[in-house]
Amino acid sequence: MDEAAEFLGISPSRMQLNPASDARRWARSRQGPAAFEDALHNLAEQLAADTAPTDYHYRRAVLEDWHLSRGEWQGLISRLPPTPGPVQPVLDDRKRQDASIFIWTRITQGEHLFAPRLIEAGKPEHVQRAWANRRHTTWFQLTRPDPLPHYAELRRLLIEHADSLARQIDAGAPLPRAQEHLWPPPQWSPDPPPPRSSHINATRWIRSYYDELDTWSYFELDNESWALRHVDLQGPTLQPVTATALSEVLDLRDQRDQTAMAVYEHKYGILAEGSLDCWQDTQSATEITAAEFERIWASAREALTPDGG
Secondary structure (H helix, E strand, O other): OHHHHHHOOOOHHHOOOOOOOHHHHHHHHOOOOOHHHHHHHHHHHHHHHOOOOOOHHHHHHHHHHOOOOHHHHHHHHOOOOOOOOOOOOOOOHHHHHHHHHHHHHHHHOOOHHHOOOHHHHOOOHHHHHHHHHHHHHHHHHHHOOOOOHHHHHHHHHHHHHHHHHHHHHHOOOOOOOOOOOOOOOOOOOOOOOOOOOOOOOOOEEEEEEEOOOOEEEEEEEOOOOEEEEEEEEEOOOOEEEEEEEHHHHHHHHHHOOHHHHHHHHHHHOOOOOOEOOOHHHOOOOEEEOHHHHHHHHHHHHHHHOOOOO
């Protein structure tokens, strides 16, 4: 197995069988210790019978230093339909990298953990750490069987683009290369800005009104202006329709329980995925106190959880 990994450009030292992995759970569900080996033999026979097999080694080699350029990314996201509501999806370089990784996995059939992260490599260390914290959340949204509308459309565009690139690679056509500035910068460049202190404006609370939906949205933000908790009150009666928390969403995501996630979102709504970093520029947005947010939060949760469960 080590030789196969090296052939595909994967370091065997990075290969660890996680007890929670799909492969481990699959093996445990089968009768007898030889089930995994039998499955490999069956797979080998299928590959041997293929008269025109896909050269995944070549695909990986071609994509080793590839990622979506900013021009390609702009072309893709320009085809996305508008997202209603005050919170818009993030479409920054971090999302561009996640989209590049999704395309890489589609073309190579590899695990996203082994995909090159060239855009991230061109960022300062504190940016890389921040991106790593959001990495699995975006991947979960892109690959879940019931994606949110934004991710469903983005995934469709990425699959379309990936299949086009795969045809180019298999035909031997060269791919366009995007260059990123690698970090650290040259010696003459100014020092990178330090990471924001977690003790300065680490948490703030805001509300915003979206007249097209007649909805008041309340957010508890972290120091990067991502939503930690999110409440929506809709209509003239201020009916609670959303009261969701990032910590709860991450717990469900890590459990990889799609049914539980669907039940949670049906009950409490969907957490705002994007950053609200420019909320100050929105006329309808204003900062509120922690006490006001907690009052709104408690009331909304109570309304959405009438059984106390």
